[in-house]
Amino acid sequence: MNKEVKISCKNIWKLYGETPEKFLKNTNNNPTTEEIKQNNYIPAVRDASIDVNTGEILVIMGLSGSGKSTLLRCMSKLIEPTHGQVFFEGNDLLKASEKELIDIRRHKMGMVFQHFALLPHRTVLQNVAFPLEVQGQEIQKREERAKDVIKLVGLEGREKYYPRELSGGQQQRVGLARSLAVEPDVWFLDEPFSALDPLIRKEMQNEFLRLQSMLKKTIVFITHDFDEAIRLADRIAIMYEGLIVQVGTPEELITKPATDYVAEFTKDIPRSKLLNAESIMNEKDKKPYENTVNYSDKIEKIASKVLKSESIFSVVDDNKEVIGSVSKKELIKALFAEDKNE
Amino acid sequence: MNKIKTILRGKFFFIFGPFIFLWLLRYIIPNYTISSKTPHWAYIPPKSCLGGCGSIDGLVPFVDWTNALIQFLRKYEIFGLFTFRDFTRGIANYVDKFLDFTEAVLHKGFPSYDVGPLPWIFILTLTIILGFYLRGWRLALLGGTCFSYLILFSKRGIWELSMKSLAAISVSAPLAALIGLCLGILAVKRKRFANFLWPMLNILQSLPHFSYLILVVIFVGIGTKAGVIATVIFAFPPMARLTILGLQNISQEIKEAGIMAGCTKWQMLFKVEIPAARSPIMLGVNQVIMQCLAMIVIAAFIGQPGLGHDLLIRLQGLRLGEAFEIGVAVVLIAITLDRYSQALALKEPERREGNFLKRHPYLCTSIFSIIICTFLVFIFPFFNEYPKEYTISASVYLDNGIKSFTRSLFVPLGIFRDWMLIYFLMPLKSIFQSMPWTGVILFVGAIGWKLGKIRLALTVMLFVFFIASSGYWVRAMITVYMVFASLVICALIGIPLGIWASKKESRTKIVLNICDIFQTFPSFIYLLPAIMLFQISDVSAIFAIVIYSSIPMVRYTVFGLRNVPQQIIEASITSGCTERQLLWKVKMPLAFPEIILGANQTLMFALFMVMIAGFIGTVDLSQEIFRALSFSDGGKGLIIGLCVAFIGLTADRLLVEWSSQMKSKLGFKV
Structure with a gap:
């Protein structure tokens, strides 16, 4: 990815307690949950690394x-981390x-x-x-x-x-x-x-x-x-x-x-509003079918037509190239995700 | 037999046993009594004063040490340039410059420019407009009434006296507020300074006024400027406290918003923190003003002229009618300044749009009325100086009224007084006087220890030991007895009154309002009815103490009872509690910690008032302070003052700890 990174957090730790810096140093900046608990520290942030693009x-x-x-x-x-680095536009x-x-x-x-x-x-x-x-x-x-x-x-x-x-x-x-x-x-x-x-x-x-x-x-x-x-x-x-x-x-x-x-x-999120065709498609099946749906279409939008018809739909990208397929089976599997575990 | 065994094994006996044992020794050891010329060392500390305390060493010669220190500060020249006294007097001279100005404006005028003092019509009009601006017509009416009274009843010069007092206050109040604000800010910004400041504030606030009056006399002198400086020392602690509280209670988010906007430290302080904490800070200013008013009378002891001085002279001469007139003036000024500054503290900025006149209606009215008043003053001399012919005085009628009132009540009041003395006060006094100092130390220590804190136990024991070793043990126990007797009476009056008041919203409102008004009275005022009714005796002193210090008892009882969670009350009612059961089984236990806090406050108030009641001749510590004041014995004054402070702090530490432990047991937030 060549997105520009605006803020970059590297291994941020924030512990509350007495002399947390010393404690982190003694544990090689990587204490276990048990160690933190035993020494009466309250961990607010543990080893957080994240980039904001x-x-x-x-x-x-x-x-x-x-x-x-x-x-x-x-x-x-606003709060000084106990350990770690924060880069803002590349400056520490x-x-x-x-x-x-x-x-x-x-x-x-x-x-x-x-x-x-x-x-x-x-x-x-x-x-x-x-x-x-x-x-x-x-x-x-x-x-x-x-x-x-x-x-x-x-x-x-x-x-x-x-x-x-x-x-x-x-x-x-x-x-x-x-x-x-x-x-x-x-x-x-x-x-x-x-x-x-x-x-x-x-x-x-x-x-x-x-x-x-x-x-x-x-x-x-x-x-x-x-x-x-x-x-x-x-x-x-x-x-x-x-x-x-x-x-x-x-x-x-x-x-x-x-x-x-x-x-x-x-679990309780209405999947139909969130998932798009790409995320539920069968990637192995790249045969071109008669009906197509766009890869970014939300399930909500395509559900009724897929469920009504007995046929399989091709999923195409912006260049109209087939990248997978969607059928009733995938749709139902996606919408009732909990059943997967059974 | 078994019963005795359980008592002996019990915690109670273990804790109070030593105290009781030491107390009972009086029946075995012959010189274990107050009437003995050489009391046993375990009963009264050696080298204590028993009767008159001319010059006393004490077990530890604190007084001599303090006096040596004072001498050193008076004589030793820092860098060979000036002494500490020169330094304090130098500061006092700066204060004097401000005083010259306010005095000139309010009552002396500027003779060199041939300008008189501010005419009364300006003061009256501007007060009324300010009242309207701050809250509305009620406040304006109060301010108007107050100043009208001062003008009308000025036959004996109440107006001039008031202006003298106001001139002093208008220097001391801003100065005290400024000092308190700066110290408060410093304490919030520097943790280490806060650790130093808190105990200092505690001691300063529990030290009786008179003990540092003596120091002020030594290092500054007497007169108005000395009075102002004493007032400032007395008035700044609550300001510092409220500043600290206000700044600490600003929400974290507001501070973060300031930081994220890119404020520097100073911008943070002046643009975010102080404005965000302005309400508590302004309440601090209100407190400062009230303390300054309380000092009006006390500063008169070191020669500050004004209302207080004249009130004092009339009290001493038992000219009660005149004293009453001045007393009313002091009270009116106190209530007015209190309400005005409270209104200022709670004032929210208002949105006004439109042209200049619409945006600043009060400013425009003020300017307009200043112009009109100026014309009036130049045309009619009436408005410049209110003519003496039109003033009135009710003192003769008051005198007669008071005389006939006390004459008609002479017999019943006399009976009541004697009954109180014989059946309540004297026995109580002899109980307190029979307590051995060793026993008392062990007793307070045991309570501290029972509350589970070794440090607390040691602190209070040290406090008591200081009192014992200073040489004023016997006097101190009389003070303790007076305070305790007042506390008992206050509780007997205050708690039932609080219960009664808490039953209905309307009663609560009325009672709290009365408390508010009573609390604004400067403490000396309470001596007036006391002398009127009971002449000069322990009973009149206790009467004055009781009216003054019942206020917190009532207040905290009401607060405690009304703050019982509604859910719990509803749950009890649905469980079938009768009104009485609800009160005694539910509300009172839950309100108890709060009532204890009320008792603690009552105790502090009583201790303060005991010192003032020394003015009408009690034989406790206050008498010694008055004596020290008349001999300018700074060391003695300060040490006795510390004794009083430590009596207060001992009780305060124990009661507050007890209350907060009970609160946390009940699951309230402390």
């Missing part, structure tokens, strides 16, 4: 306490000076928080202009820019409001606007929609996708909601007790779960 949406998913937020904070050095973030860090955060990173983290004493406009203000931009210039971003997130006319006068969804729009004000390259979102009720959450997810389709940022998105992850992600990393158990596209996670834990997670 330019322009992709990487969703880090896991239950609470799985270390996903800690890993995100290691990427922006952990070796950067305080001044360099402030500079990177001022111009290249934006972050959205679960509970919005708006400054209560500032109006919407002042909140959004805040990152520009600390850079020392002139008031007129920064407020102009802030107004643009507020318009972008659909809060026009609310510039003079204080956060407490806004609903949760509106507050998070302010949070989004603030993080976008500096036109960051990387956009960190820490469970941005978890504190909102389900209907608003859906609306905000659409809003997020709309913004991303315009802005094309590199995004690291944290959630504990698998449905949300599937809706938004290019790739998903699943974390469990501080470990990254699997990284892959949503389809890969469902069709080839690396562990039982991942399988358990993906």
Whole structure:
């Protein structure tokens, strides 16, 4: 793959306890679960290595306490990892000076928080202009820019409001606007929609996708909601007790779960919405049949016509070349995956 | 026989046995009593003062050491340039510069520019507008009433006195707030400094005012500036505390948002942290103002003129009617400043759109009324200086009223007083006086140990040992007796009142409001009714202490009872509890830890008030402090002050630990 890597984490460890650095050194930077437990350390992140590619949406998913937020904070050095390296555009973030860090955060990173983290004493406009203000931009210039971003997130006319006068969804729009004000390259979102009720959450997810389709940022998105992850992600990393158990596209996670834990997670996902023809086709059968389906068609779309007809369908790629076949048999096997085990 | 065996084997006996044994020795050893000229060493520490404590060594000569240190600080020249006293006096002179300014504005005027002090009409109008701005017409009405009273009742110069006091407060309050804020910030940013600051704040806040008044006299002198400096020392600790709490409680996310926006450390502090913690910080300012007001009277002891000074003189002369008038002025100012600063703390920024007039309505009104007032002042002298002919005074009527009131109640009150003395206070006093110091040390140690902390046990034993070895053991036990007697009465009044108040929402509201108002009264005010009713005796002292320190007892009882989770109450009702069973079997046990905390607060309040009650002649530690004050004996004042502080801290440590252990047993978060 020759995708450009924006952020690269190498063997990140974050342990809580007394002198965790020493402990890691003594165990060759690779303590076992037993060793960690015996020495009374709490592992937040264990040996996490992951690359974030330019322009992709990487969703880090896991239950609470799985270390996903800690890993995100290691990427922006809000938390200093106990061990490991973080490369941001090729530069080692952990070796950067305080001044360099402030500079990177001022111009290249934006972050959205679960509970919005708006400054209560500032109006919407002042909140959004805040990152520009600390850079020392002139008031007129920064407020102009802030107004643009507020318009972008659909809060026009609310510039003079204080956060407490806004609903949760509106507050998070302010949070989004603030993080976008500096036109960051990387956009960190820490469970941005978890504190909102389900209907608003859906609306905000659409809003997020709309913004991303315009802005094309590199995004690291944290959630504990698998449905949300599937809706938004290019790739998903699943974390469990501080470990990254699997990284892959949503389809890969469902069709080839690396562990039982991942399988358990993906069990209840409506496969028809997620899997495409390519992921369920019979790869050995490359005979050209009369009927064809595109490799990227979701099962949802092709199910009825495949199930109705008795014949086999060819799966073709964009160049109309046959790469496999789909029949009733594959379809049923895919949709009722649990039966595989029996 | 078996019963005795189980008692002997029991934990209770093991813990309290030594104390009881040492106590019972009084029936065996002849000189084991307070009336003996040479009491046994195990009963009263050697070299303690028994009657008058002129110059006493104590087991450990703490007083001499402290005085030597004070002498050193007075005389020794640092780098041969200046002494510590020069340094403190230098600071005091800077304070004096600010004072000159506020005094000129409020009551002296600027004679060199031929400008008088701020006319009353400005102060009244601006107070009212500020009240409207901060909360609404109720607050404005309160402020208006307060200043109208000061103007109207100014026959004996209450207005000028108030302005003198306000001039002092307007220097001491900002100074104390600033110092508290800086120390608080420093403590949050530097862990090591926090470890040093916390115990310092604990001791500073439990030290009685009078003991550092003496030090202020030595190092600064007397008069208004000395009063201001004493006030600042007294008022900054709560500010520091609330700043620390406020800054620590900012949500992690807000701080992270600041860091991610790329704030430098200073931007973080001034643009994120302080604004995000502004409510607790402003409550700190409110506390500072209240402490400054409490000091109005106390600073008068070292010659600060103002309301406090005149109140004190009238109290000493038993001119109660006049004292009452001044007392009302102090209370009104206290309530007004309290409510205004509270409103400021809770004020949320408001959204206003439109032209300048619409965006800043209050600013515009203020400017407009300043212009009008200026005209009025120049045209009518009435508005410049309120003419004395129009002032009133009710002191004569008050005097008569108080006289006839006390005369008609003389007999029943006398009976009540004597009954209290003979059947409650005297027996209690003799019990406390019969306690041997060795036994008390073992007793507090045993309780600390029973609470499961060796460190706690050692700390409280050390506290008690300090008191014993300082030479003021007998006096200290009288203080403990007064505090204990008040605590018992406070509990007898406060807990039932709290139970009654917690039953209905409307009662809770009323009672808590009354508590609020009572708490804003500067403590000296409580001596007024006490003297009025019981003249000068232990009973009047305890009466004053009880009204002042019942407040936390009521408050915490109400809080504890009302905070019992609704689910548990509903579960008990569905189990068929009667009202009474619900209270005694469910609510009270759950509220008990909170009530213990209330008792602890009551104890602290009582200890404070005991010191002030020394003014009407009790024979405990407070009397010695007053004596030290009149001889400017800094060492003695400080050591007795520490004795008082350690009495408080001993009780505080044990009760708070007990309460929090009970809370965690009940599964509440501590």
